[in-house]
Amino acid sequence: MSATFVHDGDNIDYTPDVDVPAKAVVVLGELIGIAKRPIPANTPGSLAATGVFDFAKATAVGSAIGRGVNVYWNVTTQQATTTASGNKLLGKTIQAVVDTDATVRVRLSQ
Numbered sequence: 164m165s166a167t168f169v170h171d172g173d174n175i176d177y178t179p180d181v182d183v184p185a186k187a188v189v190v191l192g193e194l195i196g197i198a199k200r201p202i203p204a205n206t207p208g209s210l211a212a213t214g215v216f217d218f219a220k221a222t223a224v225g226s227a228i229g230r231g232v233n234v235y236w237n238v239t240t241q242q243a244t245t246t247a248s249g250n251k252l253l254g255k256t257i258q259a260v261v262d263t264d265a266t267v268r269v270r271l272s273q
Contacts, residue, residue, distance in 0.1 A: 172212060172213070173211065173212060173213045173214070174209040174210065174211055174212060175194075175196055175209060175210050175212050176207060176208075176209055177189065177191075177196060177198075177202065177207075177208055177210045178205065178206065178207045178208065179202050179204055179208070180204060180205070181204050182201065182202070182203055182204050183198045183201065183202040183208070184198065184201055185198055185199060185201050186198065186199075188218070188236055189210055190238060190251055193251060193252070193273065194212065194273055195212075195236055195252070195253055195271065196210025196211060196212050197210060197211040197214070197271075198210055198211075211271070212271065213271055213272075214270075214271055215257060215268060215269065215270050215271075216268070216269055216271065217266040217267070217268050217269075218234070218236070218242070218243040218253065218266060218268075218269055219241060219242045219243065219265065220243045220244070220260065220264065220266060221242055221244070222263055222264070222265055223262065224262055226262050227259070227260060227261050227262050227264075228245055228256055228259065228260050229256065229259045230256055230257065230259045231255055231256060232255060233252065233254075234253050234254065234255070234267060234269055235250035235251055235252055235253060236251045236252075236253050237249075237250050238250075238251070243267050243269060252272075252273055253269050253271060253273075254269045254270045254271040254272040255269065255270055255272060256268065256269055256270075257269070257270050
């Protein structure tokens with residue numbers, strides 16, 4: 164047997180060790196998942212692995228991001244960034260944002 168279909172993969176099963184609030188970005192190795200609903204500790208739940216989400220971003224000078232740009236999740240700052248080094252791939256932006264925008268819209272693609 165080479166592969167058996169399980170499900171479409173839009174959402175993945177996840178049982179956290181600690182409470183996970185809704186909207187939390189969860190890093191599982193190289194996979195990013197988003198909690199659409201709160202998931203209590205030690206309780207099975209699910210994370211969105213596909214879709215379009217607004218992520219926090221820096222608002223400093225030089226933080227503008229163009230459309231169709233790869234963005235990454237910085238676990239330390241809890242923000243999307245265009246810096247790949249040390250961060251996890253989120254996906255590509257679907258609209259451009261300026262320095263003063265506090266969020267960036269991203270299509271998850273990992």
